[in-house]
Amino acid sequence: MVVTKEAGWVGLSWYDWSDLGEIRARLDSGADPHADLWHEGPPLHLAAEYGSPDVVAELARRVGDVDTPYEGRSALWRAVFAHRRDNALALVAAGADPWRPMTGGWSPGRLSLAGPNPGLFFPFPRDKPSLSEAENAAVVEAERLIEALGDFEYEGLGLVCVAGVTAAEAARRLGATVAEGAGIDGVLDGPYPGERAGLVAATDVPGGCVVSQRRGHEVTSADVINRLSAGTVCYAMFADPKSGNLGYGSRHGVVEERDAYPGGGLVSPDSSSDEVLTAFLYQGEAVAYCCAYVGLRLTDARPVLGPPDIWLHLPPHD
Incomplete structure (x- = not known):
């Protein structure tokens, strides 16, 4: 029988990371405090994110180095x-x-300055870098954009944020025709508004435009986003009711990111400084993340929820 390092942690739920008695009993029974659990990291890392301070303190007492990194963090x-x-x-x-300094050059202390607890590690050492002017501006813009969009239900939404392109130019790039009158009402009144009908909305916003589909992923196809990103960049998202939010980035007509999770707070060891900051600022804010990715500065949710500037019928695309 093969005994893995994860053996002592089998059957643990996310809620158990706040149960000191449960964690202590497992450790006392031989559970390895340095195990890589389900490719999520060592127990101390999981407790730091999902657990309670007393569990964190217990695990910290049992490991050799509380700063041991996992995937750069x-x-x-x-x-x-x-x-x-x-x-x-x-x-x-x-x-x-x-x-x-860790992923993207961010230390925990400097990263805290961009979040809801900027005084966490004060007094701030004079010899440590603070936020740059551009990073401070990104923090301010994230707060403004998230508040401007507000909370709304977007399950089933298809969305494309395009930098530096107007709604009219988006229509031209897609070979779409402007839809008006009864044709729109008939589609929107159906059981699946816009789906399978090629009906999408387009709206000008500061920094570019938003192309959206009330229910459907047609606007997030590679053909559509590559046409829209010619000479620029766009970010698309389909809020899949089954799989969650799926993101796709395209630059200069080429998909460079697919099956991402906008607003999921995900970073990798090779994430850039800007990518780390964006992921940090827009956790749980998928629509705002898509806008920020390409620099759109929406002032409200109308470009997403409607009514749009124009309705468009998409031609068949590959």
Whole structure:
């Protein structure tokens, strides 16, 4: 029989990371505090993101180095990224270093300056870099954009954000015709508004335009987004009721990112500084993420929810 390092952690739920008695009992029974659990990271990293301060403190006491990185990030980095102020303080009390640069060059301490707890590690050391002017501007814009869009239901939505292109130019690139009158009403009144009818909405916004489909993923096809991104960049999302939000980025007519999770707060060891900041600022804000990805500065949700500037009928595309 093969015994894996994960063996002592089998059957653990996400809620158990806040149960000190459960975690302590597993550790006392031989569960490995350094195991890579389900490719999510060591127990301390998971507790930092999903658990409680007392569990974090217990695990920190059992590991050799509280700053051991997993995929380029320490447990403290993950606590800060997940906005877990309580767990971050528990890790610092256990000796974690807030100023060690990690993914994208961001240390946990500098990253905290862009989040809801900018005073977490004050006083800020004079010899450590703070946020740049551009990064501060990105933080301010994220707060403005998220508030401007507000909360709304977008399940089933197909959305494309296009930089530097007007709605009229988007129509031309797609070979679409303007739809008017009864043809629109008949489609929108049906059980699947816009779906299978090639009916999409297009609206000019500061920085470019938004092309959307109330229910359907036609606008997120490679053919559509590559046409729209010629000479520029666009980001598309389909809010799939079964699979969640699926994102697609296209630049200069070529898809460069597919099956991503906009607003999912995902970063990788090779994420750039800007990618880390964007993922951090727009966690749980999929529509705002799509807009920010290409620099659209919406002032409200009308370009997404309607009524749009123009309705378009798409021709058949590959």
